[in-house]
Amino acid sequence: MSSTASPLVEASDLVKHFPLRGSGRLSVRSVDGVTLAIGRAEVLGLVGESGCGKSTLARLLINQIRPDRGEVIMDGRDLLAMRPGDLRRFRRTVQLIFQNPEAALDPRMRLIDSLMAPLAAHHAGTRDECLEMIHAMLGEVGIDPGIVQRYPGQCSGGQLQRIVIARALLLRPKFVVCDEPTSSLDASIRAQILNLLNDLRRRFDLSLLMISHDLRALRHICDRVAVMYLGRIVEMAPVEQIFQAPRHPYTRALNAASLLDEIGLDAASHLVQGEPPSPVHPPPGCHFHPRCPLADETCRQHVPALERIAEHHEVSCHHWRRTNP
Amino acid sequence: MTTLDEAPCLKVENLDISIGDAIAVARGINLEVRRGETVALVGESGSGKTVTALSLIDLLPPPLRVTRGTITICGETITEATPDALNHVRGNRVGMVFQQPSSMLDPSCRVGRQVGEALQLHKGASRGEAFERAVELLREVGIPEAPRRARSFAHQLSGGMAQRVMIAAALSSDPDLLIADEPTTALDVTVQAQILGLLERERRQRTLSILLITHDLSIVSAMADRVVVMYAGGIVEEGPVETIMRAPQHPYTKALIDCSLMREAGSGDLESIPGTIPPPNRSIPGCRFHPRCPHALARRTGSVCASSEPEATRTAEGHLVHCWAVEP
Numbered sequence: 088m089s090s091t092a093s094p095l096v097e098a099s100d101l102v103k104h105f106p107l108r109g110s111g112r113l114s115v116r117s118v119d120g121v122t123l124a125i126g127r128a129e130v131l132g133l134v135g136e137s138g139c140g141k142s143t144l145a146r147l148l149i150n151q152i153r154p155d156r157g158e159v160i161m162d163g164r165d166l167l168a169m170r171p172g173d174l175r176r177f178r179r180t181v182q183l184i185f186q187n188p189e190a191a192l193d194p195r196m197r198l199i200d201s202l203m204a205p206l207a208a209h210h211a212g213t214r215d216e217c218l219e220m221i222h223a224m225l226g227e228v229g230i231d232p233g234i235v236q237r238y239p240g241q242c243s244g245g246q247l248q249r250i251v252i253a254r255a256l257l258l259r260p261k262f263v264v265c266d267e268p269t270s271s272l273d274a275s276i277r278a279q280i281l282n283l284l285n286d287l288r289r290r291f292d293l294s295l296l297m298i299s300h301d302l303r304a305l306r307h308i309c310d311r312v313a314v315m316y317l318g319r320i321v322e323m324a325p326v327e328q329i330f331q332a333p334r335h336p337y338t339r340a341l342n343a344a345s346l347l348d349e350i351g352l353d354a355a356s357h358l359v360q361g362e363p364p365s366p367v368h369p370p371p372g373c374h375f376h377p378r379c380p381l382a383d384e385t386c387r388q389h390v391p392a393l394e395r396i397a398e399h400h401e402v403s404c405h406h407w408r409r410t411n412p
Numbered sequence: 413m414t415t416l417d418e419a420p421c422l423k424v425e426n427l428d429i430s431i432g433d434a435i436a437v438a439r440g441i442n443l444e445v446r447r448g449e450t451v452a453l454v455g456e457s458g459s460g461k462t463v464t465a466l467s468l469i470d471l472l473p474p475p476l477r478v479t480r481g482t483i484t485i486c487g488e489t490i491t492e493a494t495p496d497a498l499n500h501v502r503g504n505r506v507g508m509v510f511q512q513p514s515s516m517l518d519p520s521c522r523v524g525r526q527v528g529e530a531l532q533l534h535k536g537a538s539r540g541e542a543f544e545r546a547v548e549l550l551r552e553v554g555i556p557e558a559p560r561r562a563r564s565f566a567h568q569l570s571g572g573m574a575q576r577v578m579i580a581a582a583l584s585s586d587p588d589l590l591i592a593d594e595p596t597t598a599l600d601v602t603v604q605a606q607i608l609g610l611l612e613r614e615r616r617q618r619t620l621s622i623l624l625i626t627h628d629l630s631i632v633s634a635m636a637d638r639v640v641v642m643y644a645g646g647i648v649e650e651g652p653v654e655t656i657m658r659a660p661q662h663p664y665t666k667a668l669i670d671c672s673l674m675r676e677a678g679s680g681d682l683e684s685i686p687g688t689i690p691p692p693n694r695s696i697p698g699c700r701f702h703p704r705c706p707h708a709l710a711r712r713t714g715s716v717c718a719s720s721e722p723e724a725t726r727t728a729e730g731h732l733v734h735c736w737a738v739e740p
Contacts, residue, residue: 278684356609
């Protein structure tokens with residue numbers, strides 16, 4: 088759990104709008120005022136449907152894109168005020184793991200060269216030292232060093248995801264963003280990769296941001312979960328709280344949708360109506376109100392604040408008191 | 413519900429599908445879908461479930477082809493049918509829903525036209541009648557402002573709406589059998605429940621038979637009457653949904669359910685299956701699952717698992733298991 092020590096990553100009031108080309112003043116409001124913190128060695132899950140801004144938020148946190156507003160403090164330092172040299176050193180300490188390992192590895196490079204690239208870019212040592220580091224890391228992720236002379240096309244998806252994880256950890260980062268790391272994998276392989284990530288984060292004291300649209304995949308690995316809807320965080324709580332006592336109607340709907348077998352089709356299909364609206368024209372007031380079974384006039388007019396309703400439990404809903412856990 | 417003596421809506425016997433003549437991607441498939449029944453065909457990628465589905469209405473892309481076996485849909489034997497007879501079955505008996513609605517709909521044709529197309533081709537409807545009926549169908553599948561929506565193009569629809577259009581098109585010719593290949597995999601989770609609810613409602617209203625292809629076991633338990641589990645091109649187990657989900661017999665089915673994240677999260681590691689699914693061009697003697705199988709029999713060197721393929725064992729009415737370690 089998050090300790091009393093200062094968090095590793097602190098974001099406050101992040102806003103990122105992407106202008107729509109050729110449409111005058113319209114823009115995609117990907118991230119619309121997000122405040123969150125990730126503790127040292129903590130795993131925060133970020134869940135939401137496609138287009139809700141979760142990947143954009145992750146890219147803001149690691150300074151891959153700059154926000155329109157807000158700030159990101161990492162390890163006590165202001166990320167947005169860093170000079171190029173500092174930024175380069177900072178980049179060693181954050182890494183990304185993507186959804187599709189086939190796309191994250193150059194198909195024309197042998198795996199060993201893909202693994203060598205980040206070490207070379209950061210002058211991590213002589214070629215022999217680097218090879219040694221790579222071999223040690225391959226052992227950590229459970230890959231036979233024999234396969235590194237292959238090309239990505241000669242390996243399975245599970246093997247490639249292990250290679251991608253090894254590459255991300257080679258520079259000993261403090262913070263790793265995993266963007267849907269298991270969505271493209273089969274069930275039997277997904278469990279292997281989730282176990283591996285869980286194991287590695289303990290051994291390397293990693294802080295992880297685990298992005299997913301699947302609450303179930305998060306349950307196994309996260310300490311806390313943040314639920315995002317149309318650019319805003321609607322609920323944030325320890326993982327068991329999200330599963331057993333969710334308060335936001337959207338979290339409840341997501342939860343039900345991922346537990347189809349337990350609650351049945353009828354119940355699941357009535358908890359939420361319609362589809363996510365476009366982030367170009369988000370509804371006024373609470374973004375969720377057109378789909379919400381609890382919505383009333385207040386919801387249509389006023390944006391609910393992210394309210395602390397218990398220790399470590401925040402909800403952004405006018406009616407959270409009415410949603411009995 | 414179903415009656416046993418009625419002829420099944422779909423019957424597949426001893427079906428083999430190969431790439432050219434050499435590489436078998438599906439072997440010895442036996443499948444039956446009765447009237448008004450939902451059968452789920454479950455497996456990981458590479459298990460052969462999609463090629464099996466495509467073969468049912470002769471849609472296999474070359475060089476994939478059926479090399480053995482028979483397929484019968486509503487009394488018509490597909491594997492021996494003339495092109496005309498085949499077209500008749502496709503147009504009147506079977507509807508198909510695919511995973512990616514946006515890439516299956518014609519981007520240059522208004523969706524109302526597409527939904528009504530089968531009525532014009534197979535039911536002799538005029539263009540105007542077909543369009544009118546299409547609007548009704550769009551309304552039936554829950555598309556708001558159906559008359560206006562019927563005039564829009566596929567790219568103007570959200571993923572969930574596009575999938576509703578696909579379902580309306582599949583239902584337009586009032587089919588007996590609906591083949592749904594991962595119908596909700598490309599959709600958001602909250603929309604998934606709505607689409608599955610729609611399929612279930614249509615099944616009840618029309619006494620439709622559904623062959624549902626999926627990798628998601630929570631969808632299986634919510635939708636299916638019977639389950640057929642495939643692994644590396646062959647069926648490993650089949651039976652009623654309660655039996656398969658509560659008391660699976662095949663080690664692969666057990667492992668698949670254990671690693672599906674459906675169970676309450678424990679403190680320890682998730683169950684997982686060691687190794688990976690073999691590609692179709694790798695020949696594995698005996699049971700295809702034996703190199704990954706946790707069962708002691710499979711681990712013993714020179715055991716029957718590594719030398720000959722297991723026959724189906726019937727453990728209860730309608731429950732078949734292809735495993736040497738299972739006693740009848």
